[in-house]
Amino acid sequence: MRYAPHSPEEVKEMLRAIGLERLEQLFDDIPTEALLKRHLNVEGGWDEERIRAYFRKAAAAMPDANKAVYFLGGGIYDHYVPALVDKVLSLPEFYTAYTPYQAEVSQGTLVAMFEYQSLICELTGMEVTNASMYDGASAAAEAALMAMRIKGIKRIAVSKAVHPDIFEVLHAYQVGQDFEIVEIPVLNGLTHAGALDELPPVAGLLVQSPNYYGFIENMPAFGSAIHEKGGLFIAAVDPLSLGVLKSPKEYQADIVVGEGQSLGNHMNFGGPHFGFLATKMEFVRDMPGRMIGETNDVDGRVGYVMTLQTREQHIRREKATSNICSNHWLMALASVVYLGLMGGSFKELGESILTRSTYLAEQLAKVGYPLRYRNYFFKEFPVHVPNATEVQSALAEAGYFVGPVIDENTLLVAVTEKRTREEIDGLVGLMEGLR
């Protein structure tokens, strides 16, 4: 068999050591009525070349970002991934290791995790974070649960302008736990601040900025409003925007979550990426997930370990702050490599995105596709496009992928630092031709 190393002689010898004759006897403890009396009906037994051909054929038939031009957004973006990121993620000692249970032979992972935590705290202005979550949507849902734990109130307010998947995840959690979601409506592309006036007591308020439409919310106003009512402010942010946009600390966020894909991860058809969850030190014991701390060894040398584990499932079981065990560390490692390379250019990077998105929005307006609402945006924005689905299809046929479609008159357009002037002008030209 592939990947199994024994010679037939060795198998016999090992069976003999156990006191058995045939491999089948290893399953004598299983009731016969449950045993499978045939081979699994699974096609395979292929050599490497056949496996390559099989996957290559599928990959070659699809318009990935190396063949087509992407203006797709809605949470995942065609961002620049430096060559070194993939190289580091392919270092076998990183990617073939398990969770760093044996700290003394896992300092590579642990040091990088400590760096990751430091960088996320630096970006968000928070005091503490864990060593990653699965993704932005599940991190947001965990933050909501965390706020309800802290406040002891089973009600949470959530802006309708957050990514729709966040709502879907919260709804799934609601199947299990008894809590109420107060939806804060959207007005002209932004969370409707006025709706907070009648808010019943809530554990917290979740607002995303830039929101699902790409618009920058008035976060300081939401921060003060919810604090006045005694709730926690949960901000969902795009970490790549934080070289330019106000940091969550500046608008008094209590918990900060986000999707980390923009920091050095490929799109991966939506996964895997990583989520982050950061907060203030006072809430550290209510945080889900693994956390790394600095300490020293018996000789006084600096070293790193997993810490505050008494919050976690392997110790607290049904009383843990979360059930999370494996996280999305390798994808978070991409962000550490990325920030190590881009640290000196991080603000410029944000500005280069802003420069492009502003330019594209202006050009589209000139050819008859105005912004759906006149708000400030960072890297994506909704434009008024009659028959948005048809336009999207026509552009796709020309090798330009734009979207998602928000409604029949609204198309979301995203621009990253990867898009060239030529590509942007190309999109404008195509859309002008479709009028």
Add this chain to the structure above:
Amino acid sequence: MRRLPPLLKELHKPGRKGLAVPRGGFEVRPAAELLPTDLLRHEPLSLPEVPEVEVVRHFVNLSNLNYGVDTGFYPLGSCTMKYNPKINEEVSAWFSDLHPYLPAKYVQPLLELLYTLQQDLLEVTGMDAITLEPAAGAHGELTAMLMAKAYLKDKGLHHKDIVIVPDSAHGTNPASAAMAGFQVITVQSNEEGLVDIDKLKAVLNDRVAVLMLTNPNTLGKFERDIMEMAKMVHDLGGLLYYDGANLNGILGWVRPGDMGFDFVHLNLHKTFSTPHGGGGPGSGPVAVKKELEPYLPKPVIVKDGETYKLETDRPKSIGKVRSFYGNILVALKALAYIKALGGAGLREAGALAVLNANYMRVKTEEFLPTAYPGLCKHEYVATAEGLKRQFGVRTLDIAKRLLDKGFHAPTVYFPLIVHEALMIEPTETETKENLDAFVEALREIVEEAQTNAELVKSAPHVTPVRRLDDTKATKQLKVRW
């Protein structure tokens, strides 16, 4: 004192640049020209500015402090640290530049691959429908428990609010059940390390919603009375859940569906050879019997004639447990593995995993008792209780001394029901020489414990750092620079 490489922050010098921002024919305009100043960041941002070659060296040097499957034998019980085939890494990377919101028409070949994986996993588990959405094992458990809740609500069985887990269960089981709003009741194992049927009977009643089982359990023991347990739970209108993290021990020999389980999660990052990445990303698909299909998270990948669809119109679905569709690249690695092995190969992998575990068990029993002797499946649990009592050498000491001898340690102090537990899972991809070498290392340590206990108790001696102070880490919490 620091022997570790300097942190990125210490490599920083202001004004340095690593990589350039792509120009793309644009002159970058300052943010202050484009946005009102009250939207802009005023708090200083201090990120490391490091030249590329120093970043390369930083991570290469860090990786050298690590131990992975590619470094050596990694018998970490319950984690199935089998070889991660390189072809899987290569072919999955070809799908990394696809956006999840590409119209389905353009990603048919990818959806076909995912559908094929789904069909193969259904055959492996003996189930009827599946989702690839959950991101990890624990996430699969949570998904499944939420589905159970939705199913019970739908059937009007609101009084069913209890989930039973054995005391040998992984911590994620009770934690996931609690997160899904169930009350958790723990049932004790018997002297053979199996669920005690009488104790189970005693806690079974009409309020029981789900019995969560790992089979083979975390002691590596097959729950012999599984069919009877299934009947007992089903007779009460309850559901039987399979924690498939330990599927490697029965792969191709017995299927959860045929044992009477109603739903199951798999850890693709265990049985199906995808790497653990130092703690993820994994993938925890959930497969279910027909009656639970309506509650699967959205979207479900279905085949409609010759077309593959991401179906979202599912009124009874629990919703989503994460964004988009799952850890797609991880799923593709698992598919490449399945295609390398095929049905016969998977069955052989299962058999050889069990062969390796039993071979090691018999060998280590010569000097270290197994907590629950007799035939095991993919893993077994040894106990150092005697060594602790006689020589003051604990399991933790043995684990650390193994690091000195060039091995990764087994899982320690789990399951909780075994004192001084060492949970050993060799997997099928290890050579006999590796198994023998590990056994000899363990034998030496047991001898050292008797002749020079201090040497073991003060281990490790030759690792990049020595035993670390966990208490200090908690008491003087420092979680960022």
